[in-house]
Amino acid sequence: MDEAAQRSRLLSGFAETIAQTKEKEQADRAVAETKIEAINFNFYYGTFQALRNINIRIPQNRVTAIIGPSGCGKSTFLRAINRMHDRTPGARGEGQLMLGGANIYGDIDPVKLRRRVGMVFQRPNPFVKSIYENVAYGLRVQKVNDRRILDEKVEQALRRAALWDEVKDRLHKASGTALSGGQQQRLCIARAIAVEPEVVLMDEPCSALDPIATMKIEDLIHELRANFTIVIVTHNMQQAMRVSDMTAFMLMDRTTRAGELIEFSPTDELFTNPQDRRTEDYVTGRFG
Structure with missing residues (x-):
């Protein structure tokens, strides 16, 4: 082999090694930045398969929207992340659904899981307690009883939920149920984040709200992603475009009626170049 050919072969080998190294670094970075990962995840209600072979990597400190027609398994997948189906007879998850590298259906105690994964529902569900006690509820469950710490964490959560200035003068006087619909939903968000979860799940959090309250919740979601990984189910595609970094599109298979993940990509790409x-x-x- 002449010198030129040998040099070319060496350079080609170097280039291949560099490319492999970069590919490995990118793969390692993707794993490190993944907060929730589903690997061939299936979910059943008795004999009915509600989700089939879901594979997705949800990045940390980002907003991921899940869209799709009614009945495609969006809420089932969302609720599977913090095992809300545990008390439903016959409900079970199979495959892997990982949170920070640990399998939700095997390696994590459900009680501890729900401290790490908060939930905000479609309709506001404040307790018939004072505003303060609504936010402090999860902290008290965790045996946080020091008043100074409680005061600090309640205020921090209400500030993060953009509600502090509206309620700071009636924390102990007004019930959470006395607030407006939009305020109630932000109160529920404050209650969810007061215990410092890693993930906040939101199941159509604005569907029962007027446009002004919806705008406030969407602005809040933008702020919260700096501290939390957020997964939101929404029927509103414009909302998904406004608030999310990543979007997952799901459909129900017409034959099996199981929900399937069709596409998952950065939101701007999914809507402009699916x-x-x-x-x-x-x-x-x-359709839809």
């Missing part, structure tokens, strides 16, 4: 024809048909309004 890779699956079914995604394009949905986001352009051809």
Whole structure:
């Protein structure tokens, strides 16, 4: 082999090694930045399969929206993340659903899981307690009884939920149920984040709110992603475009009626350049 050919072979080898190193670094970075990962995850209600072979990596400190027609398994997947189906007879998850590298359906105690994964529901559900006690509820469950610490964490949570200035003068006087709908939802968000979870799940959090209250919740979601990983289910595609970094599109298989993940990508890409024809048909309004 002449010198030029040998040099070319060496350079090619170096280039291949560099490319492999970069690929490994990117893969390692993707794993490190992943907060929730589903690997061939299936979910059943008795004999009915509600989710089939879900594979997704949800990044930390980002907002991930899940969209799709009614009945496609969006809320089932969301609730599976903190095992809200545990008390439903026959409900079970199979495969792997990972939180920070530990399998939710095997390696994590459900009680500890729910401290790490907060939930905000479709309709505000404040307790018939004072505003203060609503926010302090989870902290008291965790045996936090020091008044100074409680005061500090309640104020921090209400500030993060953009509600402090509106309620600071009636924390102990007003019931959480006396607030407006939008305020109640922000109170529920404050209650969820007061215990410092790693993940906040939101199941259509604005569907029962007026446009002004919806705007406040959306602005709040933008702020919260600096501290929390947020997963939101929404029927509102414009909302998904406004608030999320990543979007997952799900559909129900017409034959098996199981929910399937069709596409998952950065939100701007999914809405402007979808890779699956079914995604394009949905986001352009051809069906759904």
